[in-house]
Amino acid sequence: MYRNMIFIEKLHITKQVRQVMASEKARRFQEEGERRDVEAYARRAHREGISREEVAQYYTQWAKSNKYDMDMGPERYRGPRIAADCVSELIPDPRDSARILDIAAGSGFLGQELWTKGFRLIDGLDPSEGMIEAARKKNVYSNLICDFMSEKMLNINTDTYDAVVVSGGMGEGHIPCNALYEMIRIVKPGGYVVIVMREEYLEHVHDYKDKLEPLMKELEISGRWTRVSRRVVPKYSFENNGVIFIYQKK
Numbered sequence: 001m002y003r004n005m006i007f008i009e010k011l012h013i014t015k016q017v018r019q020v021m022a023s024e025k026a027r028r029f030q031e032e033g034e035r036r037d038v039e040a041y042a043r044r045a046h047r048e049g050i051s052r053e054e055v056a057q058y059y060t061q062w063a064k065s066n067k068y069d070m071d072m073g074p075e076r077y078r079g080p081r082i083a084a085d086c087v088s089e090l091i092p093d094p095r096d097s098a099r100i101l102d103i104a105a106g107s108g109f110l111g112q113e114l115w116t117k118g119f120r121l122i123d124g125l126d127p128s129e130g131m132i133e134a135a136r137k138k139n140v141y142s143n144l145i146c147d148f149m150s151e152k153m154l155n156i157n158t159d160t161y162d163a164v165v166v167s168g169g170m171g172e173g174h175i176p177c178n179a180l181y182e183m184i185r186i187v188k189p190g191g192y193v194v195i196v197m198r199e200e201y202l203e204h205v206h207d208y209k210d211k212l213e214p215l216m217k218e219l220e221i222s223g224r225w226t227r228v229s230r231r232v233v234p235k236y237s238f239e240n241n242g243v244i245f246i247y248q249k250k
């Protein structure tokens with residue numbers, strides 16, 4: 001009788017150990033899968049020499065069937081939340097009259113975050129038609145502009161926005177360094193430029209290495225803006241650090 005009880009107890013423990021091992025295996029499998037997904041994304045959307053049109057097409061494919069939203073939720077990619085928190089700290093309540101431009105708006109994650117914080121005049125800009133369509137469905141943007149952010153002058157008046165924000169729009173073949181001039185032009189004097197990006201792109205992206213931060217500095221020296229802060233944050237996307245730049249237009 002006593003032996004039988006020990007036998008049953010052992011069986012029970014073995015079953016529990018097996019369950020723990022299975023869930024550990026499932027977790028590792030998922031992490032491994034996520035790592036592969038990130039690598040595939042980095043290889044394709046951020047490959048060296050990719051043209052800006054190819055980048056836009058890549059995102060349009062990714063937006064199909066809501067796939068971008070399913071892949072890049074807040075548990076994996078914190079950029080939009082981080083960016084919305086920054087903008088909310090800079091612009092206190094009431095926020096409903098502040099004009100914000102979400103640059104590289106994608107499927108509208110940042111617009112949604114800003115909306116929950118009380119912003120009501122949010123415009124979005126993105127060159128990918130598929131992403132713009134996805135963003136439109138979120139019903140938080142007043143205007144959506146399908147265009148590239150570059151050195152080219154946009155069809156937006158000078159001194160329009162209280163803040164322009166970029167979350168995840170910097171990368172190989174994405175927003176070029178010299179787009180900073182246009183960001184400054186469309187922000188009101190005293191308004192803010194907020195850029196949230198992967199920290200390692202400062203080194204890995206040819207267009208940014210030894211160029212992006214020196215240009216930011218140069219614009220400060222020439223009196224176009226002043227730096228409010230530069231902050232590195234952990235786990236911006238997956239396990240990668242992010243860097244947040246905040247500048248104020250003079």
Ligand SMILES: C[S@@+](CC[C@H](N)C(=O)[O-])C[C@H]1O[C@@H](n2cnc3c(N)ncnc32)[C@H](O)[C@@H]1O
Pocket residue numbers: 052055056059072079080103104105106107108109110125126127128131147148149150166167168169170173174175176
């Ligand atoms: C990683 S997604 C980020 C989207 C969104 N901001 C978010 O945080 O979910 C990058 C976005 O940048 C956009 N993009 C790429 N090149 C751009 C450019 N030159 N100007 C503006 N947006 C660009 C892409 O179309 C894509 O929607």
